[in-house]
Amino acid sequence: MSSSAGASSMDTPMPQGWDDDERMSYLFSAFRESRDVNPHDWDNKQSFWKSAIMQRCKHEKKGVIDGERVAGMFKRKGRIPVAVNRVLVEMARCGEIVRQTDFESSVTAGWISWGVNQVVYKPLGWAYGAIFKRNVQSLQGPFIVLEVLKEIADATLECHHQSVNSDALDRLVDYTTLRESCRSTCVDDNTFRLALLYLRKTKKIVVTDAPPEKQVIKFIGKNQTRVSQITETEIGILRLKKTRVSLKQQIEQLICDTNRLQEETRQCLRKGLKSSAKSTLRRKKLAEKSIERKEATLDTLQEMMDRIQNAETDQMTMEAYKSGAAALKKTLADTGLTAESVDETMSEVQEVMEMCSEIDDTISQGNRDIDETVSLDSGIDTDALEAELADLLSNDESTEHIPGTNDVTARPSLLRDLPEVPDSEPIGSPDVTMENTPTLLAS
Known part of the structure; x- marks a missing residue:
């Protein structure tokens, strides 16, 4: 095995196994x-x-x-x-x-x-x-590799779609602008031209009959299956965009000129050339007025483009409203919801609720009538009940025990025969203390 000695550049990929x-x-x-x-x-x-x-x-x-x-x-x-x-x-x-x-x-x-x-x-x-x-x-002679050309054509189409901000304003693009934006997609001008031809054959672009540098190209939309022909309105919008770009470039150049003239005026004054400084300053003032006029024109063009873009948005909004209204109308029709049916249903609900209220009132009144007509004391002697209650109360009071009482009947039967405990000490009895307790026990 040895390293490749091919004449191709180092950054060009070679087939696998090239060193074998x-x-x-x-x-x-x-x-x-x-x-x-x-x-x-x-x-x-x-x-x-x-x-x-x-x-x-x-x-x-x-x-x-x-x-x-x-x-x-x-x-x-x-x-x-x-x-x-x-x-x-x-x-x-x-x-x-x-x-x-x-x-x-x-x-x-x-x-x-x-x-x-x-x-x-x-x-x-x-x-x-x-x-x-x-x-x-x-x-x-030259031969076209169709697979590679198709990939470049698809990449060109995708490159354009990514640059589109408004479908109404960006439907058309001139060849020079498109070529510059697709440099990274295709470096060869001949291949790029053929890629556009491939897109034209597959109905994805429409190209005006003109030399390449003056061609106007219209691309198919993202949601379209076939590109439509170029209209005069679209040509006018493209001219409007190109004029806007040109005005921006002119304004940028005039700003550079005013800065340069300002510096020249200062230099003339330093050198004492008052007349030259005055002439240079006059040119600067004219450039500033030109900037003002062009900026006013640019603002007008920008307003027109905004209105065109807003018109497209308004159209999309109206289409969305129409679709939503149609969908809602169909939904209501499928469900049978109408003002008359809703009013009828609400009336029925009110009638049912009133009926329920009447039923509740009837049940409540019936309960009150039952309470008044039906007595729990029917068939029972009230005087006998009162006598029994008095007897139970007297029994409870006679058996009630109070601690410390001297009532013999309240004490246990074992202690009933014992004498009462004296309330005071016997007269003349000796003091009983812990010291003479053994003597007393001995005696």
């Missing part, structure tokens, strides 16, 4: 005369070189290749891959690359008819025979 000398020697060699001899060999080389060509085109953001120079793009250690020529022929036969002249000549032809005739039948006739020849000559 043994593998590159095999891939650089020519195809066998017939695919039937070794289909695996043919398919490997076809896949490798087609992928390498696509990778290089996408990296360089170019959708056009020169048939005679493609092999030289992959020069390695002084060798040029012989197999590339046959790979290009096979890509042309399959419609993966087409001649640029054939692609451009199809502007007036239908996209489908051109695709069938130019991409399939025409290449099939010469490429099918050429691919089985022993010595295949390289394709001559």
